Amino acid sequence: MNSAELKATLEAMIYAADEPATAAQLSTALGLEKPVVRAALDELVASCTSDDRGIEIREVAGGFKLYTKPQHHDAVRKFIKSLQPPLRLTMQALETLAVIAYKQPVTLPEIMEIRGVNAGGVIKTLLDRRMITTAGRKDAVGRPILYRTTKDFLMRFGLASVGDLPSMKEFEQIARAALGEDDIIAPNEPEAGELGVAGHDPAYHPDAASAGNAPETETAPPDDASSAKA
Template sequence: MSLKGKIEAIIYAAEEPVTVDQMAALLRDIVLAEIAQEASNAAAAEETANGETAQADAAAAEGTTPEPHAESAPETPSEVTGEAAVEPDAATEVSAPETTSKKKAPKDPELTAVKAKLRTVLAELVADYQSDARGLEIRQIAGGYRMATKPEHHDVVVGFAKSLKPPIRLSLQALETLAVVAYKQPVTAPEVSEIRGVDSSGVIATLLDRKLVTTAGRKQVIGRPILYKTTKEFLLRFGLKDVNELPSMEEFEKLGDAGQGVLFEAEQKSAGQSASDEAARADDEMMAREEDEIALQDDVVARAAEASGDANASEDAASAATEETKHEPAHAEANSESAADTSEVQGSTNENA
């Protein structure tokens, strides 16, 4: 694959804009090899051209007679002096750029050459995608390069995107069950559970709902269990022509260690995510309990304050009632005395009459 093709594949596969620095780090050796190849081809072409020129000059020299050279006039002292005066200036002019170039020399000339070559290829690639025959274009976004559809095709792309099915997300258990069905099909649910070591009936039901697995009749044994196989949807989702394109068991054995590491990392990530979720849930529950306790304490304090207020009011009423009780005998005595005085007055009045 050519360098342009590699750059095109990287830009297409990347989800975020790809910078020139990222491409240089990834394709440095390939770019340097191509630069060396181009230099070698250029040198070979130059040697070929020089050889052809020399042959032409030799042929021309054989067909012509040498002409006598004219005697050169003696140089005057002034001319010699002028030329000698010019030579120091020329030396100064030559040495000055050399000093400047040494000061501005890049730290890594190979990296500079790689980036320059990448920018040249990127410019050619962008120009190729600007053709009306292409529906995609390469844009410079956020300091990098990204492939996108052209604005004039917006309506067509939106209509197509609306017709697409949403992506299917499968758990690790579902992927394991689907792999067993794909390699052992047609296979029964008990056989899948035996291979995985756990009950897989629920996972198979999920795969049936996702239309990745379908029934394939019944196995002719006692109980006649249902057989399962993969569907056309499975091939579409995984980009397979048929099940024969699945990786062989030998390939899996070669990549067994790497695959186990990936599965172990995925399980660790899942376990860590579950643990973090449990911790967050526990923190939320603890905060909710604390808030409930605070609210309960506030309620108890409010009720106690209300009860103390009622008690104070009762005490005031009781004291007021006690005071009234104390004054009632005095009023009664005063009333009796006033009544006696009145009766005496009435008695004296009657006697006088």
């Protein structure tokens, strides 16, 4: 198999995979050394950057996946909306998702303390949408369930790992770009007794809101982390 054939084969395999395809998976399937496959992947990724290509290959969630290029998002979004209803999240769901993303693994009581409202219904929605999943139980009174984000979350927001999370403000911008302005239901009025939350209080940041309350294993990403584009 020459270089051109290898790159074409890799592109087809990445397209066919439901989950991001790792270099190890691809090399095993092809019976080739991983460095050879990795070099071909790098060339394939570079070749997709030309203006005459409508798609690009990104390294996300530990593997490679095909995405439409940002400059074509408006046209693609209109087309997809004409085919099926879009994924919709309320502002409360988006805010709760942000708390989980930055403080994971985190429990429902901790989320409620940060947001100041009951988030049980929102958690169920995020579980149903496969944006979050359970991550065991915290070694504390009552052993509450811990929640973390999923690979679907990483793919939806175009992130390679949770370590690539940008600042909270940048995350909100990425969320709107990834889901589409029209895909996020208009913000509801702040619930009674609600503390500052992202989108309502510009000074809000989960680190400050939950200081001293998050599990010791949780770490928030630096504010200067690079922003990923979905």
